[in-house]
Amino acid sequence: ETGVTQSPTHLIKTRGQQVTLRCSSQSGHNTVSWYQQALGQGPQFIFQYYREEENGRGNFPPRFSGLQFPNYSSELNVNALELDDSALYLCASSLELPRRTRDEQFFGPGTRLTVL
Amino acid sequence: DAKTTQPPSMDCAEGRAANLPCNHSTISGNEYVYWYRQIHSQGPQYIIHGLKNNETNEMASLIITEDRKSSTLILPHATLRDTAVYYCIVRGEGGSYIPTFGRGTSLIVHP
Numbered sequence: 001e002t003g004v005t006q007s008p009t010h011l012i013k014t015r016g017q018q019v020t021l022r023c024s025s026q027s028g029h030n031t032v033s034w035y036q037q038a039l040g041q042g043p044q045f046i047f048q049y050y051r052e053e054e055n056g057r058g059n060f061p062p063r064f065s066g067l068q069f070p071n072y073s074s075e076l077n078v079n080a081l082e083l084d085d086s087a088l089y090l091c092a093s094s095l096e097l098p099r100r101t102r103d104e105q106f107f108g109p110g111t112r113l114t115v116l
Numbered sequence: 117d118a119k120t121t122q123p124p125s126m127d128c129a130e131g132r133a134a135n136l137p138c139n140h141s142t143i144s145g146n147e148y149v150y151w152y153r154q155i156h157s158q159g160p161q162y163i164i165h166g167l168k169n170n171e172t173n174e175m176a177s178l179i180i181t182e183d184r185k186s187s188t189l190i191l192p193h194a195t196l197r198d199t200a201v202y203y204c205i206v207r208g209e210g211g212s213y214i215p216t217f218g219r220g221t222s223l224i225v226h227p
Contacts, residue, residue, distance in 0.1 A: 035217075040219075042201075042203060042217030043217045044217070045215050090160070092160075104162045104165070105152075105160075105162060106162070107159030108159050109157075109158055
């Protein structure tokens, strides 16, 4: 059973550019969530996808968008990058339906994004 | 989802029990308490969760007070590898899931 993987591990972009981060869910998981973690802070929820549909969104602007594919892999896209977007981006997959209480999420190692 | 309050940092001697408290005084009846930890430069790792009863697994024990307004995560024999940030989250059912991680407790286990 493979765990959650993310690519790339590190990325450097300049302000105004666009970025796509990728996540491969744990085998069989149908729900994926994306988080942003600034230095010294806890992870902040960006959005969640369940069976290719967005199933909840945190307080992030529309320039943060996502996709979930039929094989349950996922992408996070960020347009018009700002300096404050520099952070660790984490994805997490889970098996259970999002409305159930059991929500043991399995996190990937994250992508460290630096915006200059 | 209810908010949680945790001490910013704690330390513990190796081999001793580490007891990490979490206050969730606004928790509602159908909300679970989850604990995750994050070792430096890694993604968070699920530890344990519970609703009312105390829970134990191979990693830790979770003690929830009778009024459910607080809980304690217990690492019975802390090791140096348990040094991490520990997050307590409450999570309800129904509707969209918007989990809230606070700043957690930075636990340092020293020799």
